[in-house]
Amino acid sequence: MKTLIKSLAFACLSLSLVSTSFGADEKDAEKMAEKKAEMNHIAMKDGKVWVMKDGQTTELTETVTLNDGTQVMKDGSYMEKAGAEKKTLKEGEAITWKGKVTDHEKVMKDIEKHKEKKAEKAAKEAEKK
Numbered sequence: 001m002k003t004l005i006k007s008l009a010f011a012c013l014s015l016s017l018v019s020t021s022f023g024a025d026e027k028d029a030e031k032m033a034e035k036k037a038e039m040n041h042i043a044m045k046d047g048k049v050w051v052m053k054d055g056q057t058t059e060l061t062e063t064v065t066l067n068d069g070t071q072v073m074k075d076g077s078y079m080e081k082a083g084a085e086k087k088t089l090k091e092g093e094a095i096t097w098k099g100k101v102t103d104h105e106k107v108m109k110d111i112e113k114h115k116e117k118k119a120e121k122a123a124k125e126a127e128k129k
């Protein structure tokens, strides 16, 4: 004889999101967000519009609004303000999440430098232990 016992456990998951107060680290977090906005960018490369954000590269498929309100369209055109003149990213140009139009290679170099610094820092931290 088979007895099937179905026990329905209603697990009440209380997700307590611990909001750690960083205190002094808050400024660091701000700095990091700032740096991120400088590094994340949209670039025109090989006639295509790419989003390079948080280490990932994807093709731009929809309009993106940057931190300063600049809107970037998937065809590479952008508008710094609503109603402003439409401009278009040139080949080799990039616009950062801060809304700054710059040389794409320069941004990529900055990212590399930042990565190296981070790796150095991590290596130093590891040495301490």
Ligand SMILES: [Cu+2]
Binding pocket: 041, 043, 052, 094, 104, 107, 108
């Ligand atoms: Cu890039």
